[in-house]
Amino acid sequence: MSIAYPFTAIVGQDDMKRALTIAAVDPGIGGVLVLGERGTGKSTTIRALAALLPKIDVVSSCLYQCDPMAPRPGLCAQCGKPSDTPEAKSVTIPVVDLPLGSTEDRVVGALDIERALVNGEKAFQPGLLAQANRGFLYVDEVNLLEDHIVDALLDVAASGENVVEREGLSIRHPAQFVLVGSGNPEEGELRPQLQDRFGLSIDVRTPGDVPTRVEIIRLREAFDQDRAAFRKKWARKESALRRKIQTARQQLDNVDTPAVLLETAAKLCLALGTDGLRGELTLVRSARALAALEGKSAATLKHLRAMAPSVLRHRLRRDPLDESSADIRVERVIAELFQESVDDGGS
Amino acid sequence: MVAAETPSPWTDAEWAAALISLVGEAIGGVHLRSPPGPVRDYWLERVKQLSKQNPIRKIPANIPEGRLLGGIDLGATLQHGRPIAETGMLGECHEQLVIAAMAERLPRNTVHHLCTALDHGAISVARDGIKTETPARIALIATDEGTEDESAHAALTDRLGITLDMTALGIHDVDDEIFRRRHIERAIDALTRVTMSDKHLTALATLAVSLGIDSPRPTLAAAKVARGSAALRQSDAVEEEDVARALRLCLLPRAQQLPEMAEPPPEPETEPEQTDDVEPPPMPEQPPPDEERLLEAALAQLPAGLLEQLQARSARLRQSSTGSAGDQHRHQNRGRPTGVFRGDHRRGGRVNILATLRAAAPWQPLRRREQNEQGNQPSPRHLQIRRDDIHLTRFQQRRETLTLFVVDASGSAALQRLAEAKGAVELLLADCYVRRDKVALIAFRDEQAELLLPPTRSLVRAKKTLAALPGGGATPMAAALDLTRDMAEQAGKQGATMQYVLLTDGAANVARDGTRSREAGTADALAAARALAMSPSSGLVIDTAQRPQPRARELAETLRGTYLALPQADAQALNRAIRAATA
Numbered sequence: 042m043s044i045a046y047p048f049t050a051i052v053g054q055d056d057m058k059r060a061l062t063i064a065a066v067d068p069g070i071g072g073v074l075v076l077g078e079r080g081t082g083k084s085t086t087i088r089a090l091a092a093l094l095p096k097i098d099v100v101s102s103c104l105y106q107c108d109p110m111a112p113r114p115g116l117c118a119q120c121g122k123p124s125d126t127p128e129a130k131s132v133t134i135p136v137v138d139l140p141l142g143s144t145e146d147r148v149v150g151a152l153d154i155e156r157a158l159v160n161g162e163k164a165f166q167p168g169l170l171a172q173a174n175r176g177f178l179y180v181d182e183v184n185l186l187e188d189h190i191v192d193a194l195l196d197v198a199a200s201g202e203n204v205v206e207r208e209g210l211s212i213r214h215p216a217q218f219v220l221v222g223s224g225n226p227e228e229g230e231l232r233p234q235l236q237d238r239f240g241l242s243i244d245v246r247t248p249g250d251v252p253t254r255v256e257i258i259r260l261r262e263a264f265d266q267d268r269a270a271f272r273k274k275w276a277r278k279e280s281a282l283r284r285k286i287q288t289a290r291q292q293l294d295n296v297d298t299p300a301v302l303l304e305t306a307a308k309l310c311l312a313l314g315t316d317g318l319r320g321e322l323t324l325v326r327s328a329r330a331l332a333a334l335e336g337k338s339a340a341t342l343k344h345l346r347a348m349a350p351s352v353l354r355h356r357l358r359r360d361p362l363d364e365s366s367a368d369i370r371v372e373r374v375i376a377e378l379f380q381e382s383v384d385d386g387g388s
Numbered sequence: 389m390v391a392a393e394t395p396s397p398w399t400d401a402e403w404a405a406a407l408i409s410l411v412g413e414a415i416g417g418v419h420l421r422s423p424p425g426p427v428r429d430y431w432l433e434r435v436k437q438l439s440k441q442n443p444i445r446k447i448p449a450n451i452p453e454g455r456l457l458g459g460i461d462l463g464a465t466l467q468h469g470r471p472i473a474e475t476g477m478l479g480e481c482h483e484q485l486v487i488a489a490m491a492e493r494l495p496r497n498t499v500h501h502l503c504t505a506l507d508h509g510a511i512s513v514a515r516d517g518i519k520t521e522t523p524a525r526i527a528l529i530a531t532d533e534g535t536e537d538e539s540a541h542a543a544l545t546d547r548l549g550i551t552l553d554m555t556a557l558g559i560h561d562v563d564d565e566i567f568r569r570r571h572i573e574r575a576i577d578a579l580t581r582v583t584m585s586d587k588h589l590t591a592l593a594t595l596a597v598s599l600g601i602d603s604p605r606p607t608l609a610a611a612k613v614a615r616g617s618a619a620l621r622q623s624d625a626v627e628e629e630d631v632a633r634a635l636r637l638c639l640l641p642r643a644q645q646l647p648e649m650a651e652p653p654p655e656p657e658t659e660p661e662q663t664d665d666v667e668p669p670p671m672p673e674q675p676p677p678d679e680e681r682l683l684e685a686a687l688a689q690l691p692a693g694l695l696e697q698l699q700a701r702s703a704r705l706r707q708s709s710t711g712s713a714g715d716q717h718r719h720q721n722r723g724r725p726t727g728v729f730r731g732d733h734r735r736g737g738r739v740n741i742l743a744t745l746r747a748a749a750p751w752q753p754l755r756r757r758e759q760n761e762q763g764n765q766p767s768p769r770h771l772q773i774r775r776d777d778i779h780l781t782r783f784q785q786r787r788e789t790l791t792l793f794v795v796d797a798s799g800s801a802a803l804q805r806l807a808e809a810k811g812a813v814e815l816l817l818a819d820c821y822v823r824r825d826k827v828a829l830i831a832f833r834d835e836q837a838e839l840l841l842p843p844t845r846s847l848v849r850a851k852k853t854l855a856a857l858p859g860g861g862a863t864p865m866a867a868a869l870d871l872t873r874d875m876a877e878q879a880g881k882q883g884a885t886m887q888y889v890l891l892t893d894g895a896a897n898v899a900r901d902g903t904r905s906r907e908a909g910t911a912d913a914l915a916a917a918r919a920l921a922m923s924p925s926s927g928l929v930i931d932t933a934q935r936p937q938p939r940a941r942e943l944a945e946t947l948r949g950t951y952l953a954l955p956q957a958d959a960q961a962l963n964r965a966i967r968a969a970t971a
Contacts, residue, residue: 078602078603079542079543079546079602079603079605080546080602080603080604080605081603084507085507088508138512139514140504140511140512140513140514141497141500141501142453142457142497142500142501143514144514146742147514147518147519148514151742152742168514169514169519181500181504182500185496185497185500225543226846226848227846227848227849228496228543228846247602247603247604249597249602250597251590251593251594251597254593254596254597254604254607255586255589255590255593257604257608258589258592258593258604258607258608258611259589261604261608262608262611262612265414265612
């Protein structure tokens, strides 16, 4: 495994970094979609996240990283059995790469060929979805993913469970992961169903100003010259952010959600005409996650305001031709609404 | 000394050969635009000599994904009775120079895997029951034989630091050798000592911005090329000459715009004198005169007609960014698996191991007995698999649909109607989006019909192109219909079906030979329509005239298409009508 570029050393791209950090704090937010041109550091940032994530406790003998402290239902068949407290170990939150060109059997899991060939027995070999349980599943160039893989992903992402009924196997196991997709929108649109799955959507752009660019190049050159030393130099910042994420994960349940937040989220979605409840839920959840990350005890409208564009950008009523103005529409409605509710809150 | 005073075109090529041998992995590689021929062969020969790597492996454009990435080695797996992984070509070429032949023809997936290897120095494979990560740090020479309108995929060329265009070079341009292998070896030692001042780094970044290069990758490569160039000169510091070389090799060939040098912006010069400074000085935002001088010098060394070249190139880049070349292939190995069938794997296709095993399983006792009777002692642990057992996966790929919009932008199709037509097309585009169709756009006015947007799935681009469509002028209907027929035939060749939507008032007044005459124009238009009716396509004619005219209806009948009058209503109503007609 090559040494990853430090997350904290990435210049600019604050939206993308914040969205990924938020998803690490609350995996229930539903994934992050990062769209942008070439050379915006999409894939570098996401791979950098892998080196930053805190550790979680897992059942040591479990193929699916089940949580030893979680209630039994919802765990895999083995961990779900009533028994003594299972042996636990601590592992880094997995970030699993779903490479383009993966075959379906490796994504959802299939018959273990080795055991079939050697012992002639039928055994299940878990796929990428199993490895990604409780972690991240990253698809680079998500808009080029083959349709049948997308179908499999959609199904599992919706239910949080992977059901394999094939080759005489009948397996079901938990598969709850944060789906992270990146791509260049110029190369083809994302299927609407898949786009809807993502909780947050980010548009990344290359910084145009010279000083920022010089800074990017200076840091990247330093990294390329001596990767280990570079990481060491950034280690303190990295572990500070890691601790911040860890604390936020623990504090998340204690963050208050004032009624005005729920109300504003509902108003915002209504004004933009987004379909379904998912937008509101994600708005509130991400505002809470941001509050937790900042160490606050309650989510405020400020948090909601900060997250609203990423949450709503891709949820506007499907008008694929209005891509460029989606942001403007969101901003306009936010501006109108917040003018109003900030006044309400102040009085 | 190895440095040259006035670089001839070949001098840069020679430096590029030395640089790829020296810093190839760091800069990704070389995008080599050149037709096949002795000049290119000679250059590749130079790379071989300088990199001391012989032979340089070549990845063919049509390499199957399994071979590129690796996967299960079927023969060995069956022989040994346990899965045996086979390293793909990218893994085999770890820490080597590799040539990607005919890069302009590479399918999108191959491009993606090459990019992954260039970015991460490793590829992860998850196929056929195998999941591995293989180191694959490569430097790539992408040979690109594309003509004006095709080029290697932009995602790939963005990662190849040096761009070398040898299209205009003949064998007479080939000059003396500047470097020997020992120069490279000496430069490898020198490279770690080379320093580059902030002034020069800022110069490169500023130049990249002023040339309209958005991605930071080329600038990063330019910085590395400048260091490599200094190392090759056995100098410990990057000098202006190195920056100029990096500019020529890495940045200028990617220019999207000519820098504005007419008005030098007034900017206080903050010249950083020290090279090992603790605190970087505040960077000037505008190009200081240094950069301009460099750029001017570099521009002066380029052949005349640069502006035209730049324009042609940026048009080409815009088109090729969708990488249509790869989409044309019909893959036997792509799409949705719809089942398995017994077949011969040597004729291509993906072996379905599980189905194969299942087919072989029942026969095992029998085959062992057979072998025993023949006096062989078969191992009970080995499966016996015969050719008849091999099953392949069947894939089904949805037939692609291309929707072509042919928009009459002439003066007669009055301007406000053009706006309405645009609105209707936008709504239709939304439908195409739902169906995942490709769309293309032809507009015709004045002298000619023009393919404004080649087939693409990017509706954002379609919309942008449409919004920028000007109106006014005569109506070259025949030319438009001829172009439509060409498109239909092309689509047919690529296995797609095409439908077109023609928005016009039917008032043709330009003949095929360009003369302006209503009679000749109409006659030619009807002739073209008859020819188009024979092509594999289906059409819809939308009459945009203020009052529906018989001539558009006649045209629709000749085309054997559906006729619709644009009602005096909004685009929504029109869209409903179109949906009803095409349903």
